[in-house]
Amino acid sequence: MLERTLYGPEHQAFRDTVRRFIDTEIAPFHAQWERDGQVPRELWRKAGAAGLLGCSIPEEYGGAGADALFNFALVEEVSAAGYTGPAFAVHNEMVMPYILAFGSEAQKQRYLPPMVRGELIGALGLTEPQAGSDLKGMRTRAERDGDSYVINGQKTFISNGQICDVLVLACKTDPGAAGGGISLFIVETNRPGFVRGKRLEKLGLKAQDTSELFFDNMRVPASALLGPEHGGFxxxxxxxxxxxxxxxxxxxxxxxxxxxxxxxxxxxxxxxxxxxxxxxxxxxxxxxxxxxxxxxxxxxxxxxxxxxxxxxxxxxxxxxxxxxxxxxxxxxxxxxxxxxxxxxxxxxxxxxxxxxxxxxxxxxxxxxxxxxxxxxxxxxxxxxxx
Incomplete structure (x- = not known):
């Protein structure tokens, strides 16, 4: 019998919490979510209240300040139960880490606490119709205009795309630069020019919404830049x-x-x-x-x-x-x-x-x-x- 020594008693206690959450908040409803094609926003608020979001986010930004093993334990428990609808891993493991690692203090204070509470849902905007694994091939552009950037382009296959409030978005800011001239932005999806496309019908992951996203002269402040300009790659x-x-x-x-x-x-x-x-x-x-x-x-x-x-x-x-x-x-x-x-x-x-x-x-x-x-x-x- 394989003995796993990586996780300690505190992680096991957290697993028990996750299993109870699955039994009460996910299992009874997942079949309906598969028919709906997405999970309700209320689930995210419940997950935040249960302490399942942003476990490794420092306490000053609303998190538990715990180690990343708690996030991995959450992934394991939800996956082992056979439920794919709640894309907590995108939120926890792909979006918040970018903001925590590369964001300004103002960005971290603005976005991380409500994301930990499940009030803001995160998504990662990388893939395009002509650029999947080849990130340097992306075409979405962000052009500087005074104190703003104007973004035009399209993303596709975006998990949480239909319900996200915050998007870590990759754009070309200098196509001729080394590394593709890519920059990252924190985009609030209630801005004019942001358009959600259709929810895509997939082979699997039926309850997890996956969407096309469009940007039509969407203007964001220069303060939305995440990390250095042209340094996104x-x-x-x-x-x-x-x-x-x-x-x-x-x-x-x-x-x-x-x-x-x-x-x-x-x-x-x-x-x-x-x-x-x-x-x-x-x-x-x-x-x-x-x-x-x-x-x-x-x-x-x-x-x-x-x-x-x-x-x-x-x-x-x-x-x-x-x-x-x-x-x-x-x-x-x-x-x-x-x-x-x-x-x-x-x-x-x-x-x-x-x-x-x-x-x-x-x-x-x-x-x-x-x-x-x-x-x-x-x-x-x-x-x-x-």
Whole structure:
């Protein structure tokens, strides 16, 4: 039995809180949210009141000042329960860290406390129709005009896009500059010129809203600039490692949960006078999956520890994202097979997990991009030794 030493008693107590929140505030309503295509704003306020948002945000900005393991524990518990609607990880792990790390004191005071309370919902505006993993290819422009910037362009596949109040938005401010001349802005979505497009119909993640966003001469004050002008690409590279690790944490939790659902199922499923678990093929298949899932868990926890120690680099983040994304898809596919026709029914968690799994090899940087990052690092290491 794998003993996880990364998390302590205080994290276990937090997990218990998260599980109670899931049982009372998510589980009874998630099926309806899948039909609606998004979760209600009230859920975010309840999550804030329960202490689930901004755990690692310092107390002076409304957070608990706890370590990042609390955020990872939240990702694990919601993922293991099979619920994908509440995009808390986008808010906690992708938006607030940018504001905390790179924002001015005024920006941190303005945005972080209401985000911790769930009164403001955050989204991250990076992907465009022609620019996904290739961030330098983005076309959304922000042009300086006196004390303001005027933003024009389009983003797509934006999680929390229909309900977000605050958007960390990447724009081109100097297309000819090194690194693509990208700058980051904190955008309040109630500004004139901001237009929410349609909520996109997806293969999976049915309860999590994903949207197109448009910017039509949207004017923001110069104080909305997050970090240095034209320096956004370096900031994105610093935080992408955390985003990729978060996705790996989610994948590890889902793979473990799917395996356990399947073990429980085959012990009960009768076939040819015995249970499905009695067949050697079932035992061998589950033995393989158990081994792979355990290896994935060890690697994920190792990378989490590296992150906590400030040592997780882009290459390791790419490797854990690559390996766990592939493992996630493989496990849910092979587990579904053991459910037979029932595994194809939407009412079964394994069916929803199968549909939800496919995005993991795309979001946060495609697996091909991860391979490119890892491959280039190998040759850099060779060059450093020569």
């Amino acid at each position: 370096k900031l994105l590279m610093k935080n992408l490692a955390q985003e990729r690790l978060t996705q790996a944490v989610r994948s590890a939790a889902v793979a473990e949960a799917a395996l356990q659902w399947t073990i429980d199922h085959v012990k009960e499923r009768k076939m040819f006078g015995q249970t499905l678990a009695d067949f050697q093929n079932t035992q061998f298949k589950l033995a393989e999956l158990k081994t792979e899932v355990t290896v994935g868990r060890v690697f994920t926890d190792h990378c989490v520890r590296q992150f906590m120690d400030g040592k997780l680099d882009g290459t390791d983040a790419a490797m854990v994202k690559l390996w766990l994304s592939e493992l996630h898809g493989r496990v849910v596919d092979q587990c579904l097979q053991l459910f037979g026709g029932w595994g194809y029914m939407w009412e079964y968690p394994i069916a929803r997990a199968y549909a939800d799994a496919r995005i993991t090899r795309i979001a946060g940087g495609s697996i091909e991009t991860m391979k490119s990052i890892i491959g280039k690092s190998l040759f850099k290491a060779d060059a450093a030794r020569s």
